[in-house]
Amino acid sequence: MILLLLQLFWTFFLIGLFGFGGGYAMLSMIQGEVVGHYHWMTMGQFTDIVAVSQSTPGPIGINSATYVGYTALVNAGYSPAWGIMGSFLATFAVVLPSFILMLLISKFLLKYRNHPSVENVFSGLRPAVVGLLLAAALLLMNRENFSSLSENPWRFCLSIFLFLFAFIGQKVYRLGPILIILLCGFAGIILGL
Numbered sequence: 075m076i077l078l079l080l081q082l083f084w085t086f087f088l089i090g091l092f093g094f095g096g097g098y099a100m101l102s103m104i105q106g107e108v109v110g111h112y113h114w115m116t117m118g119q120f121t122d123i124v125a126v127s128q129s130t131p132g133p134i135g136i137n138s139a140t141y142v143g144y145t146a147l148v149n150a151g152y153s154p155a156w157g158i159m160g161s162f163l164a165t166f167a168v169v170l171p172s173f174i175l176m177l178l179i180s181k182f183l184l185k186y187r188n189h190p191s192v193e194n195v196f197s198g199l200r201p202a203v204v205g206l207l208l209a210a211a212l213l214l215m216n217r218e219n220f221s222s223l224s225e226n227p228w229r230f231c232l233s234i235f236l237f238l239f240a241f242i243g244q245k246v247y248r249l250g251p252i253l254i255i256l257l258c259g260f261a262g263i264i265l266g267l
Contacts, residue, residue, distance in 0.1 A: 075147075075150075075152060075156065078146065078147065078150055078160075079147075079159070079160065079163055081112065082143055082146060082147075082160055082163055082164050082167070083163050083164070083166075083167045084167070085108070085112070085164075085167075086139050086142075086143070086163075086164045086165075086167035086168040087167040087168070087170060087171060089103050089104060089107065089135075089139075089168055090135075090167060090168040090169060090170060090171040090172055091171035091175075093135060093168075093206075094202060094203055094206065095202070095203030095207055096134075096135065096203075097127075097133045097134035097135030097137075097138070098134060098135075098206075098207050098210045098211075099203055099207050099209075099210060100134075100135040100138070100168075100206075100210075101124060101134070101135070101138065101209075101210040101213055101214075102206060102209035102210050102212075102213050103206075104120075104135070104138055104139070104142065105120055105213055108120065108142050108146065112146075114142065114145070114146035114149060114150070115142070115145050115146065115149055117216065117218060118218050119145060119149075120142075121214070121216065121218040121219060123138055123141040123142060123145065124214065126141060127141060135168060136165055136168060136169060139161075139164040139165050139167070139168040140161045140164060140165045141161065142161075142164055143157075143160035143161035143162070143163055143164030143165065144157040144158065144160055144161040145157070146160055146164075147159070147160035219233065220233040220234065220237075221233060232261075232265060236258050236262075239254075239257075239258070240254045240258055243257075
């Protein structure tokens with residue numbers, strides 16, 4: 075169990091350290107580690123965690139770390155009390171690098187923010203953040219969210235329609251995200267997704 079807790083802490087510490095671009099950019103990193111590398115949970119469980127993390131208050135990266143920490147220990151056969159310890163540890167680990175970096179950066183950024191090297195660093199980070207956000211979007215386009223054409227054609231076509239509705243509604247008609255979520259949720263209830 076101690077090994078699992080240390081792996082959990084180190085994994086989320088590294089994700090917090092290198093997860094530039096916020097929580098959505100962290101999702102592909104979290105998925106790669108907890109589903110692909112350590113096998114702490116299935117892809118279906120991870121998709122559920124992402125859905126819950128999006129619907130609860132707070133940053134999605136931190137919420138995901140909290141739920142993954144709990145689920146990893148419970149899936150390993152430990153009690154829910156140890157799951158709570160895992161969620162605390164993962165949450166602390168993902169926040170710790172940002173806290174330390176902000177303390178260090180705040181001292182120097184105001185003094186050197188117009189320095190060419192600092193501007194070049196931020197110019198290099200911008201495309202990386204866009205790439206991480208795109209990876210997070212592609213990560214969520216899976217069978218658990220969209221079904222498949224051969225498995226359930228009705229659900230697959232409806233999922234594609236709702237995806238396009240949300241994308242066009244936000245991009246073209248500038249509908250707010252809350253309205254889009256409510257409309258798509260209502261459509262899911264009515265159409266029995």
